[in-house]
Amino acid sequence: MSDDPLPPSSPTPAPGRPAVRTAAVIPAAGRGVRLGPGAPKALRALGGTPMLVHAVRAMAESRAVSLVVVVAPPDGAGEVKSLLDTHALPGGSWGNTDVLVVPGGESRQESVKLGLDALPEGYDIVLVHDAARPLVPVDTVDAVVEAVRDGAPAVVPALPLADTVKQVEPAATPGEPEPVVATPDRSRLRAVQTPQGFDRATLVRAHATVTDDVTDDASMVEQLGLTVVTVPGHEEAFKVTRPLDLVLAEAVLARRRLNDGF
Numbered sequence: 449m450s451d452d453p454l455p456p457s458s459p460t461p462a463p464g465r466p467a468v469r470t471a472a473v474i475p476a477a478g479r480g481v482r483l484g485p486g487a488p489k490a491l492r493a494l495g496g497t498p499m500l501v502h503a504v505r506a507m508a509e510s511r512a513v514s515l516v517v518v519v520a521p522p523d524g525a526g527e528v529k530s531l532l533d534t535h536a537l538p539g540g541s542w543g544n545t546d547v548l549v550v551p552g553g554e555s556r557q558e559s560v561k562l563g564l565d566a567l568p569e570g571y572d573i574v575l576v577h578d579a580a581r582p583l584v585p586v587d588t589v590d591a592v593v594e595a596v597r598d599g600a601p602a603v604v605p606a607l608p609l610a611d612t613v614k615q616v617e618p619a620a621t622p623g624e625p626e627p628v629v630a631t632p633d634r635s636r637l638r639a640v641q642t643p644q645g646f647d648r649a650t651l652v653r654a655h656a657t658v659t660d661d662v663t664d665d666a667s668m669v670e671q672l673g674l675t676v677v678t679v680p681g682h683e684e685a686f687k688v689t690r691p692l693d694l695v696l697a698e699a700v701l702a703r704r705r706l707n708d709g710f
Contacts, residue, residue, distance in 0.1 A: 502582030
């Protein structure tokens with residue numbers, strides 16, 4: 449694992465397309481309280497392996513991604529680096545992908561910015577991926593990168609909603625009935641996943657200027673007045689947030705290992 453990686457060569461670009469390099473930032477400093485007491489969410493085991501390791505592998509599976517920056521808890525960078533070294537390939541490698549660990553901040557937004565600050569020059573596209581989405585397929589990663597290469601400043605994988613959605617007036621007391629005020633048109637709504645992909649300069653500008661109403665990195669780019677586009681997401685790229693999600697992730701991983709030798 450390199451502490452100061454030089455950008456490796458990217459896959460050969462299509463004729464007429466300039467070569468670009470892609471890096472992924474994985475913020476992994478959160479505690480994940482909804483999963484219950486224990487290790488930080490990113491370090492919870494999935495199939496005997498920490499979710500963070502699965503997330504790094506998911507990024508490294510893409511030939512487009514040549515660097516992964518893992519943003520660790522502020523006081524846990526050494527522990528995370530040791531953990532990743534343990535799960536790397538012989539020789540400490542992740543195939544053609546370098547992995548760098550840096551300490552994070554108190555918020556996700558701060559951690560992503562610290563990951564951006566750690567990127568060497570020479571990377572034109574940045575993916576931001578949740579460590580709690582350990583099973584995102586490589587085809588989804590590649591689709592996001594391709595859309596940024598085609599000129600989109602920001603790209604998010606997204607899925608249509610299966611359930612009807614109600615807008616409510618929040619109750620003053622949790623658990624109290626909440627009156628419905630609207631039923632949005634479900635056909636115009638999407639559930640957004642990660643990795644989210646960005647032109648690097650655009651994401652850097654967003655983090656330098658946007659501080660309010662931040663729900664994800666794409667929403668920051670929206671506040672710059674730029675267009676965010678979607679590409680098809682995948683049902684297996686769900687976020688592991690609650691204990692039931694972990695049960696589902698274990699089932700998906702077991703099926704992959706049975707069918708694909710994953």
